[in-house]
Amino acid sequence: MALSVGSLVSAIGFSTTAARQVDADLAATAIDLVTIEPVAGGDVTGLAFPEDADARVAALESVVAAGRRIDVTGQFDISARVRGARVEADLALVGMTSGYLGASCPDEEETASWVLDTDESVVYLGRDAARALGVPLSANPAGYSVVINGARYSVAGFACTGSDALANLVALPYALAVDVAGGDADAQMLVRTSVGAGAHVAQVVRVAIRPDAPGRLHSSQVIDPASVRMGVSTQLGRLAGWIGGLLLALTVLLIANAMTVSVLARTTEIGVRRAIGAGRGFVAGLFLAEGAVIGMLGGATGTAVATFAIVGVSLVNQWTPVLAVEWMIAGPALGAVVGLLSTIYPAFRAMGIQPALAVRSD
Numbered sequence: 001m002a003l004s005v006g007s008l009v010s011a012i013g014f015s016t017t018a019a020r021q022v023d024a025d026l027a028a029t030a031i032d033l034v035t036i037e038p039v040a041g042g043d044v045t046g047l048a049f050p051e052d053a054d055a056r057v058a059a060l061e062s063v064v065a066a067g068r069r070i071d072v073t074g075q076f077d078i079s080a081r082v083r084g085a086r087v088e089a090d091l092a093l094v095g096m097t098s099g100y101l102g103a104s105c106p107d108e109e110e111t112a113s114w115v116l117d118t119d120e121s122v123v124y125l126g127r128d129a130a131r132a133l134g135v136p137l138s139a140n141p142a143g144y145s146v147v148i149n150g151a152r153y154s155v156a157g158f159a160c161t162g163s164d165a166l167a168n169l170v171a172l173p174y175a176l177a178v179d180v181a182g183g184d185a186d187a188q189m190l191v192r193t194s195v196g197a198g199a200h201v202a203q204v205v206r207v208a209i210r211p212d213a214p215g216r217l218h219s220s221q222v223i224d225p226a227s228v229r230m231g232v233s234t235q236l237g238r239l240a241g242w243i244g245g246l247l248l249a250l251t252v253l254l255i256a257n258a259m260t261v262s263v264l265a266r267t268t269e270i271g272v273r274r275a276i277g278a279g280r281g282f283v284a285g286l287f288l289a290e291g292a293v294i295g296m297l298g299g300a301t302g303t304a305v306a307t308f309a310i311v312g313v314s315l316v317n318q319w320t321p322v323l324a325v326e327w328m329i330a331g332p333a334l335g336a337v338v339g340l341l342s343t344i345y346p347a348f349r350a351m352g353i354q355p356a357l358a359v360r361s362d
Contacts, residue, residue: 032064033103034202036189036209036219047184048216053209054099057189060208062197064106067099070187072177078133078148078170091129092169093148095177103192105160115156119175122156123148128167130158137161146170248338255342259291263350270353284347288340291347295339296332303331 038048049068050056057066073093098113101124115122123146130137135144141155148170159166178184189209193201206214263270270283307323314321 032193032195032198034191034193034198034205034219036191036205036217038185038187039216039218047178049184049187049189049209053189054097056208057191057205058099060201060204062194062201064192064194065099065102066189066191067097067101067103068174068184068187068189069094069096069100070174070177070181070184072180078146091132093177094169094171095174095180096124096171097174100174100190101159101166101171103190104165105163106192108160108162112157116171116173117175118173120173121151121153121176122173123153124157124159124171125155126159126166126169126171127161127164129170130155132168148172251338252342255291255295255339256345259287259343259346260349263287263346263353267353270350274353280351283353284351287347287350288343291339291343292336293339295342296336298339299332299335302335303328306331 053068054066057063071092071094078091078093096116098116101108101113101116113124116124125133125135125146127137133146135141135146135155137158141157144155145152146155147153153172159169159171178187191201191205202219205219206217210216273283274280307328310323311321313319
């Protein structure tokens, strides 16, 4: 009863704690990103963002990174040459500064991203864009290039390879993109702040960028979908891991209890085996083998039941079932290990039974 009630209360506690953490993570993603854009229909003379806009914002307290981006996809033809063959792909073409990479992917260090702040003919490729163009992801992409409307751009690096934030983009230096677009009316600045500082930064960032005309810019807080997905997935994975560990611990105790009862019930049998020459190691090995076999069969059965349960629940709720093949394969092996561990104490107890006393026990 203690184990059952304890497991129930623990599972509910884990779920509540994980839900609270997911809620906190969602709130955090909404208050550490700020976007700044030119006001639509405003004064179109000159540039909305000064050349040193990134540096002005980065100098603000609580700002982690800041950078600009402008989409110039249009009808551009993007291709690459890999081993002499031309590879084409329908990809988004944007101009961005190095600070935008830092704001989008704060956990990744782009060592050569400074080239995006120049007017050199270079590009950064997102993870999926590189694969579409046949450019292998590597630490040194020297020798690879991308052709944009007939002009060759050397691949300087890869953007945010560990996330989906910029996966399908081809990024060229911001200054070149602004020249192509004829201005920065469609540009956007992304600012990443320390957690909790988004609202404060959103209030002062326009003045920091354009103290002469802050009304030309509009700032707003945003939610980063990639961060939300990663955070929710991580917290739910931890929840499943803790509940699974708790259930495994409960299983070990239950099997150990059952095998201990089995040792008591088979005391006479153990005594007879010892009397006819079976050693302590043989008796212990017998129970360990039984535990491993029982665990393996239980693991295989449990894996099958879990598979049908996942598919059934998914169909009832109109979800897409996702089955972890590696866990389905590892289920019987995991069961055997758990069964073996559970039988260690009963096996040692069986080893200690004296043959003479065991035979006389009935």
